[in-house]
Amino acid sequence: MEERPFSDISYAQFLNEEKLMGSRCKKCGALFLPPRSICTKCYGADMEWVEMKGKGKLVAFTCISVGPPFMIREGYDRAHPYCSGVAELEEGIKIVARIEGVDTTKPETIKIGTPLAVRYLHRGEADNMKTYLAFSA
Amino acid sequence: MQRKRKLGRGVAVVGAGMSKFGMYKDKDSKDLFVEAFSEMLSSVDKGADPNDIDALYLGNFTNDFWVHSAHWGPVISDLVGLIPKPATRTEGACAASALAFREGVFAIASGFYDVVLVSGVEEMSKRPTEEVAEGLAMATSSYEAEVGFTFPGVFGAVATAYFEKYGATREHLMNVTIKSHNNARLNPKAQFNLSIRDTMNSKIARAEKKGEPVPTWRDEKEFLRDPKANPVVAWPMHLYDCCPISDGAACMLLVAEEIAKNFTDNPLYVVGIGQGSGRALHAADDNTYFEATRYAAKEAYEMSGLKPEDIQFAEVHDCFSIAEIIHLEDLGFFKPGEGYKAVEEGLTRLDGPKPINTSGGLKCKGHPVGATGVSQLFEVWKQLRGEAGERQVPIKNLRIGAAHNLGGTGGTCSLTILERR
Numbered sequence: 001m002e003e004r005p006f007s008d009i010s011y012a013q014f015l016n017e018e019k020l021m022g023s024r025c026k027k028c029g030a031l032f033l034p035p036r037s038i039c040t041k042c043y044g045a046d047m048e049w050v051e052m053k054g055k056g057k058l059v060a061f062t063c064i065s066v067g068p069p070f071m072i073r074e075g076y077d078r079a080h081p082y083c084s085g086v087a088e089l090e091e092g093i094k095i096v097a098r099i100e101g102v103d104t105t106k107p108e109t110i111k112i113g114t115p116l117a118v119r120y121l122h123r124g125e126a127d128n129m130k131t132y133l134a135f136s137a
Numbered sequence: 138m139q140r141k142r143k144l145g146r147g148v149a150v151v152g153a154g155m156s157k158f159g160m161y162k163d164k165d166s167k168d169l170f171v172e173a174f175s176e177m178l179s180s181v182d183k184g185a186d187p188n189d190i191d192a193l194y195l196g197n198f199t200n201d202f203w204v205h206s207a208h209w210g211p212v213i214s215d216l217v218g219l220i221p222k223p224a225t226r227t228e229g230a231c232a233a234s235a236l237a238f239r240e241g242v243f244a245i246a247s248g249f250y251d252v253v254l255v256s257g258v259e260e261m262s263k264r265p266t267e268e269v270a271e272g273l274a275m276a277t278s279s280y281e282a283e284v285g286f287t288f289p290g291v292f293g294a295v296a297t298a299y300f301e302k303y304g305a306t307r308e309h310l311m312n313v314t315i316k317s318h319n320n321a322r323l324n325p326k327a328q329f330n331l332s333i334r335d336t337m338n339s340k341i342a343r344a345e346k347k348g349e350p351v352p353t354w355r356d357e358k359e360f361l362r363d364p365k366a367n368p369v370v371a372w373p374m375h376l377y378d379c380c381p382i383s384d385g386a387a388c389m390l391l392v393a394e395e396i397a398k399n400f401t402d403n404p405l406y407v408v409g410i411g412q413g414s415g416r417a418l419h420a421a422d423d424n425t426y427f428e429a430t431r432y433a434a435k436e437a438y439e440m441s442g443l444k445p446e447d448i449q450f451a452e453v454h455d456c457f458s459i460a461e462i463i464h465l466e467d468l469g470f471f472k473p474g475e476g477y478k479a480v481e482e483g484l485t486r487l488d489g490p491k492p493i494n495t496s497g498g499l500k501c502k503g504h505p506v507g508a509t510g511v512s513q514l515f516e517v518w519k520q521l522r523g524e525a526g527e528r529q530v531p532i533k534n535l536r537i538g539a540a541h542n543l544g545g546t547g548g549t550c551s552l553t554i555l556e557r558r
């Protein structure tokens with residue numbers, strides 16, 4: 001039994017461990033990703049952890065040429081855009097993520113509906129490690 | 138059960154002012170606020186005594202981050218001589234001053250105050266572009282910002298979802314841009330008061346003067362398709378799909394309806410106000426509309442007893458070209474999936490049946506985020522009083538106009554309907 005609290009902090013810890021974890025309401029079955037500690041459908045407070053299979057499809061995306069400072073530091077710029085998007089998982093729930101394995105210099109070739117599989121991008125080390133959710137086409 | 142909203146007593150607008158929007162090296166937000174305030178005072182037909190102002194509501198997104206100075210309610214209050222009257226700052230990202238307007242309305246409607254100054258101010262241009270973008274990204278959800286979404290990026294993603302669902306393309310977005318520029322050309326307060334055609338001509342003239350290869354765009358769309366002239370920012374959002382970085386201020390004087398005629402024979406009445414909240418991208422059931430706008434619109438229409446077709450013209454929050462198209466649908470002006478066709482058919486042009494963003498919109502008038510909401514209502518004020526000059530809506534008996542303001546990536550949306558009686 002997974003005992004961690006249903007929080008953004010736990011969610012981030014799981015990403016570090018390469019697990020995509022949501023919460024499910026034991027009363028009405030509603031699924032939340034990132035996890036919620038109370039059910040906003042029925043207001044039940046009895047939740048359980050659910051691991052996502054990590055498979056889905058692309059439902060919206062953008063290829064960003066002018067990124068925030070932390071993406072510029074990763075080497076992205078006008079000549080090297082990166083893709084961020086919305087993935088709809090097989091579990092029927094959506095999540096925002098970095099999208100890899102697409103040609104960001106030819107965004108017109110990227111198709112909505114493209115099958116995706118989860119990836120974990122680790123940045124930094126040890127206690128400072130931070131993991132960004134990604135999906136690969 | 139949610140009952141129909143109503144005000145405890147009527148509220149009227151009796152004065153309005155705004156600074157010219159732009160990127161200023163030689164002026165800061167205090168200078169711009171004084172400009173707006175002075176114009177507001179002189180716009181009150183029978184005059185207003187600032188000593189009669191009971192309270193100030195100030196919309197401001199993030200002076201904290203961009204100016205490294207917070208707590209601007211009393212700063213602005215002092216600036217225009219309102220100390221020790223109470224000042225309250227409202228924050229709703231790009232909808233900050235629509236919230237200030239709304240709080241001012243409530244304060245009067247409750248009977249607590251009779252005369253209230255509602256306003257907004259923002260100063261953005263003195264920061265490097267990356268810092269402006271970083272500040273704006275603070276108003277996306279943290280989940281979005283973390284995976285690299287910028288403001289244009291969120292709207293870019295919304296555009297790809299909309300394109301997929303309804304078959305629209307980049308070409309349709311260009312119609313919005315061209316129309317906005319045509320309107321802004323007639324607005325002396327706009328940051329870019331020139332048409333796309335004007336822009337093309339000036340670029341051609343510059344190339345000729347410098348002896349550089351002269352561009353050969355045949356029309357506006359060819360210019361907008363040219364990646365040199367119109368580079369991608371966050372696909373499919375290009376430079377000309379995005380509002381600029383701006384500084385500016387706007388304010389309005391609100392009074393209780395029963396004393397409105399002491400200030401002017403032509404007040405405008407607040408007949409509908411609605412506000413809604415929205416979810417992050419991943420949590421919305423569909424990324425082709427904004428839940429918060431639909432809720433705000435429903436509230437405002439129910440309160441006013443008006444229907445979308447009764448709104449004769451509107452300012453809508455076109456932070457990005459795709460946003461304008463979606464708002465046209467969410468506000469009920471056109472059916473879902475029909476907004477882009479309406480723009481293509483010219484229905485939203487200044488001389489069309491439903492003029493939209495006669496000011497030039499955020500795209501061309503500028504978007505100093507905290508000032509935008511009240512500046513949109515300033516345009517409604519000008520139009521309804523027949524003072525919009527060359528860009529006056531040519532509809533006879535113009536009585537009802539609206540302003541739609543959106544904060545963040547749809548987290549906060551409002552619709553305000555004003556009426557001339």
Ligand SMILES: [Zn+2]
Nearest residue numbers: 025028039042
């Ligand atoms: Zn539940």
